[in-house]
Amino acid sequence: MIATTAQALTGTAPLPEQCVLIGAALGPRRTDPSFSWDWWDAGRRHVLVTAGTMSAHLVQDYLARMMAALEPMAF
Numbered sequence: 119m120i121a122t123t124a125q126a127l128t129g130t131a132p133l134p135e136q137c138v139l140i141g142a143a144l145g146p147r148r149t150d151p152s153f154s155w156d157w158w159d160a161g162r163r164h165v166l167v168t169a170g171t172m173s174a175h176l177v178q179d180y181l182a183r184m185m186a187a188l189e190p191m192a193f
Contacts (some may be wrong), residue, residue: 165191 119137128139136157158164167184169177 163191 119134121137121139122141123139124141125139133139136154138152165188167188169180
């Protein structure tokens with residue numbers, strides 16, 4: 119998981135070891151997060167989920183809608 123956020127926003131929340139925080143989406147940020155792709159299983163499908171630049175009224179239940187949409191792909 120590559121997240122466009124920083125520890126200043128996530129605080130002390132535990133993150134999976136395959137999660138890399140690369141900074142804010144606006145302004146200067148690292149371009150090479152030195153993400154370890156060794157855990158990536160090339161034999162499985164992968165989905166990129168992003169909120170992008172959604173309006174505030176769409177973000178409110180975003181995670182619930184995203185999880186419902188991905189549920190049929192559960193492994």
